[in-house]
Amino acid sequence: MKKFWKLMLRNPGGVIGLVIITLAIFVALFGQMIFPTSPWRMVQRPFLPPFTNPMVTLGTDALGRDVFAGLIYGARVSLLVGLVSTTVALTIGVPLGAIAGYFGGKVDDALMRFTEFFQTIPSFPLAIVLVAILQPSIYSIVGSIAIVSWPPVARLVRGEVLSLRTREYVQAAIVTGQSNTWIISREILPNALSPVIVLASLMVANAILLESSLSFLGLGDPNLMSWGYMVGAGRTVIRQAWWITVFPGVAILISVLGMNLIGEGLNDALNPRLAKDSR
Amino acid sequence: MLKKFVLALALSTVSTMALAQEPKMGGTINAVIQPEPPGLMLALVQNGPTQMVSGNIYEGLLRYSKTLEPQPGLAESWTISPDAKTYTFKLKQGVTWHDGKPFTAADVLFSIETLKVTHARARNNLVQLDKVEAPDDYTVVFTLKQPFGPFIGIFEVGSMPIIPKHIYEGSDVKTNPANNTPIGTGPFMFKEWKKGSFIQLVKNPNYHVQGKPYIDGIYWQIIPDAAARSVAYETGKVDVLPGGSIENFDVPRVSKLPNTCVTGDGWEFFSPMAWMWLNNRTPVLANKKVRQAIMYAVDREFAKDVIWNGLGKVATGPSSSAIKFYTDNVPKYPYDPAKAKALLKEAGYKGEKIRLMPLPYGETWSRWGEAVKQNLVDVGMNIETIATDVPGSNQKNMEWDYDISFTYLYQYGDPALGVGRNYVTSAIQKGQLFNNLEGYSNPEVDKLFEEGAVATPDSKRKEIYEKVQKILVEDVPVAWQLELQFPTITNCKIKNLITTGIGVNDGFRDAWIDK
Numbered sequence: 180m181k182k183f184w185k186l187m188l189r190n191p192g193g194v195i196g197l198v199i200i201t202l203a204i205f206v207a208l209f210g211q212m213i214f215p216t217s218p219w220r221m222v223q224r225p226f227l228p229p230f231t232n233p234m235v236t237l238g239t240d241a242l243g244r245d246v247f248a249g250l251i252y253g254a255r256v257s258l259l260v261g262l263v264s265t266t267v268a269l270t271i272g273v274p275l276g277a278i279a280g281y282f283g284g285k286v287d288d289a290l291m292r293f294t295e296f297f298q299t300i301p302s303f304p305l306a307i308v309l310v311a312i313l314q315p316s317i318y319s320i321v322g323s324i325a326i327v328s329w330p331p332v333a334r335l336v337r338g339e340v341l342s343l344r345t346r347e348y349v350q351a352a353i354v355t356g357q358s359n360t361w362i363i364s365r366e367i368l369p370n371a372l373s374p375v376i377v378l379a380s381l382m383v384a385n386a387i388l389l390e391s392s393l394s395f396l397g398l399g400d401p402n403l404m405s406w407g408y409m410v411g412a413g414r415t416v417i418r419q420a421w422w423i424t425v426f427p428g429v430a431i432l433i434s435v436l437g438m439n440l441i442g443e444g445l446n447d448a449l450n451p452r453l454a455k456d457s458r
Numbered sequence: 459m460l461k462k463f464v465l466a467l468a469l470s471t472v473s474t475m476a477l478a479q480e481p482k483m484g485g486t487i488n489a490v491i492q493p494e495p496p497g498l499m500l501a502l503v504q505n506g507p508t509q510m511v512s513g514n515i516y517e518g519l520l521r522y523s524k525t526l527e528p529q530p531g532l533a534e535s536w537t538i539s540p541d542a543k544t545y546t547f548k549l550k551q552g553v554t555w556h557d558g559k560p561f562t563a564a565d566v567l568f569s570i571e572t573l574k575v576t577h578a579r580a581r582n583n584l585v586q587l588d589k590v591e592a593p594d595d596y597t598v599v600f601t602l603k604q605p606f607g608p609f610i611g612i613f614e615v616g617s618m619p620i621i622p623k624h625i626y627e628g629s630d631v632k633t634n635p636a637n638n639t640p641i642g643t644g645p646f647m648f649k650e651w652k653k654g655s656f657i658q659l660v661k662n663p664n665y666h667v668q669g670k671p672y673i674d675g676i677y678w679q680i681i682p683d684a685a686a687r688s689v690a691y692e693t694g695k696v697d698v699l700p701g702g703s704i705e706n707f708d709v710p711r712v713s714k715l716p717n718t719c720v721t722g723d724g725w726e727f728f729s730p731m732a733w734m735w736l737n738n739r740t741p742v743l744a745n746k747k748v749r750q751a752i753m754y755a756v757d758r759e760f761a762k763d764v765i766w767n768g769l770g771k772v773a774t775g776p777s778s779s780a781i782k783f784y785t786d787n788v789p790k791y792p793y794d795p796a797k798a799k800a801l802l803k804e805a806g807y808k809g810e811k812i813r814l815m816p817l818p819y820g821e822t823w824s825r826w827g828e829a830v831k832q833n834l835v836d837v838g839m840n841i842e843t844i845a846t847d848v849p850g851s852n853q854k855n856m857e858w859d860y861d862i863s864f865t866y867l868y869q870y871g872d873p874a875l876g877v878g879r880n881y882v883t884s885a886i887q888k889g890q891l892f893n894n895l896e897g898y899s900n901p902e903v904d905k906l907f908e909e910g911a912v913a914t915p916d917s918k919r920k921e922i923y924e925k926v927q928k929i930l931v932e933d934v935p936v937a938w939q940l941e942l943q944f945p946t947i948t949n950c951k952i953k954n955l956i957t958t959g960i961g962v963n964d965g966f967r968d969a970w971i972d973k
Contacts, residue, residue, distance in 0.1 A: 217832070217835070219828060219831070219832045219835075220832055220836070221760070221829065221832065241764075241825060242764060242765070242825055242828065242829055243764065311847070314845065314846065315845040316845075397824070397845075398845075400845075401816075401824075401827075401828075401843035401844070401845040402842055402843050412821070412824075412825070415684065415685050415705055415708070415821055416707055416708075418711070419711060
């Protein structure tokens with residue numbers, strides 16, 4: 180573990196990513212304490228430019244709502260959607276991939292055809308359709324993002340399991356009569372985890388983007404302030420009030436960049452070849 | 459009434475003279491139509507955009523001034539019998555359909571029979587009609603079961619379009635292929651409809667008003683995105699932005715562009731009013747105090763100033779101030795959150811969840827829903843916004859599956875035509891989008907609206923309607939918000955476009971382009 184952190188911290192990009200996301204998580208967790216007022220409240224005159232009133236540093240939107248408060252509350256929605264939908268996608272993708280890779284044969288064929296069925300449908304249109312049918316809410320959004328993002332996980336895990344399945348220690352476990360569940364969960368998966376973790380960090384970034392895109396199109400949860408919603412609502416007035424779209428846009432950019440940097444850092448830290456070189 | 463007519467005629471002559479700074483002939487006008495109409499056969503489809511395009515193809519017996527005084531259309535004169543039960547219309551002679559066939563009283567009789575089947579509002583307008591006859595080719599006589607004051611107000615082109623008998627007789631009007639190439643008597647003829655792109659109308663060279671229309675044709679441009687419509691106007695691709703074409707927050711900016719003329723006129727006949735249906739069947743909202751609390755809690759001045767950019771007027775009650783028998787002598791609901799909180803407490807509201815459904819008609823309505831939600835949350839109500847698309851929201855409204863739901867409806871100049879339908883018990887009917895959706899039922903209100911529709915003279919009607927307005931405003935069956943105003947934005951070179959109470963819907967007849 181100590182080695183892992185040492186490697187992780189060697190990558191400056193990874194460090195920056197970690198700092199960004201830690202900050203974002205902090206804001207998401209404690210933002211409400213700093214900003215007790217709801218981001219939906221009309222607090223000042225509409226279209227107040229940024230840096231003119233110290234009470235509303237980043238200006239106000241078309242209804243006079245505080246853009247800064249929106250950013251703070253939006254962090255929570257973005258991160259929540261990113262983390263939860265990735266977790267859901269992993270809980271679908273990892274077992275499916277593991278079963279397919281371990282048992283092979285017809286099971287593998289059936290599961291992989293099923294996976295390909297999802298992979299052949301373009302993910303964003305599918306997410307739009309799902310949210311539109313299920314009515315926009317935080318649950319339908321998380322659900323649809325998870326549904327469109329699990330297939331790559333399943334394929335990745337399957338590949339890893341396929342190669343690990345032939346290793347001697349797995350063979351030994353089979354010979355000693357361990358149950359399949361035990362072998363998959365104790366012998367194979369822990370060793371297949373590194374690439375999955377890297378992929379997961381990128382999936383979080385992707386999920387944040389997907390949520391923003393859905394909200395931008397007006398398919399966000401109407402009861403939750405999110406960055407994508409802010410960009411979408413401000414889009415039409417961009418010529419009169421650039422700040423309504425620019426600040427949440429930058430927030431999306433930075434957090435997605437942060438997750439990507441972390442992914443890169445993890446990749447370096449978890450890659451045994453790189454680890455060996457460093458010795 | 460005859461006196462009124464003569465006066466109206468005199469007035470209209472004066473106004474045309476005043477505006478008659480030598481209309482110039484020729485030129486084509488590009489106008490935005492939003493959204494694309496589902497069809498152009500006005501007897502079958504009465505969506506806003508259909509009325510806007512087809513009102514220039516078809517005509518009604520009468521037209522209405524901005525003060526809602528009747529003016530000659532296909533009828534050149536009319537008389538009302540002293541007992542107010544017989545209306546005699548003299549039709550204009552020498553009018554032809556776009557295909558050259560002559561227009562006669564038989565077309566009018568045929569249209570009325572057809573509209574009774576295909577046009578819900580016309581059917582409703584004609585309930586007091588006993589019989590309609592044509593003693594000769596150019597006279598139509600309507601006989602009513604009992605006097606019905608608003609009857610003279612139902613002959614506008616969207617309410618009673620006259621369709622050609624020779625084309626539709628003996629066929630199923632709904633499936634007649636001629637619906638794709640509508641034939642009317644109006645100043646413009648249908649030329650081409652390129653779906654998703656434009657609808658082209660060309661000048662009717664044989665139009666029955668000498669010298670009109672002045673322009674050679676109209677292109678109705680179909681541009682699905684609001685921002686793109688603004689740009690189309692800025693770049694000169696379109697010259698006319700009818701009300702509602704661009705988002706409200708864009709109106710001030712576009713209005714300030716050089717050589718741009720803006721008017722709020724031309725909606726008097728419709729006088730659209732926005733309100734929130736409050737589902738009186740929902741246990742919480744069944745309590746009058748809660749409904750009153752909602753009226754106090756919502757900052758309607760804010761909605762007008764910020765969301766509608768100062769356009770329109772805060773509604774005082776069920777009637778728009780533009781229509782007959784309006785009174786503002788009713789209980790008032792200023793923005794008063796403290797009072798709203800007190801009322802909620804009195805009503806014993808304990809934070810039950812209330813669903814709010816904004817109108818899915820674009821940014822303005824989404825913002826409005828957000829602002830109202832915040833207003834209600836501020837006084838301690840537990841509001842959940844439901845996001846839907848147009849079919850979804852229609853469905854929920856029709857099934858009464860909502861708690862609070864935004865809408866806006868037209869009022870058609872008279873409380874008997876456009877107001878009563880939203881509050882009387884007989885109009886509670888599942889599966890429709892208008893009329894009494896809130897489920898409010900008050901025998902006294904029913905009785906007053908029934909009496910008001912047929913009372914004579916007008917002073918008696920006024921008394922009845924003022925009384926019913928007071929009762930309704932006290933009871934708050936729905937939460938009235940704003941009398942909407944939809945500004946029409948035009949390039950200033952377009953002259954004399956808005957001359958009637960339905961604006962661009964029949965305005966191109968008199969419009970001309972200054973070159």
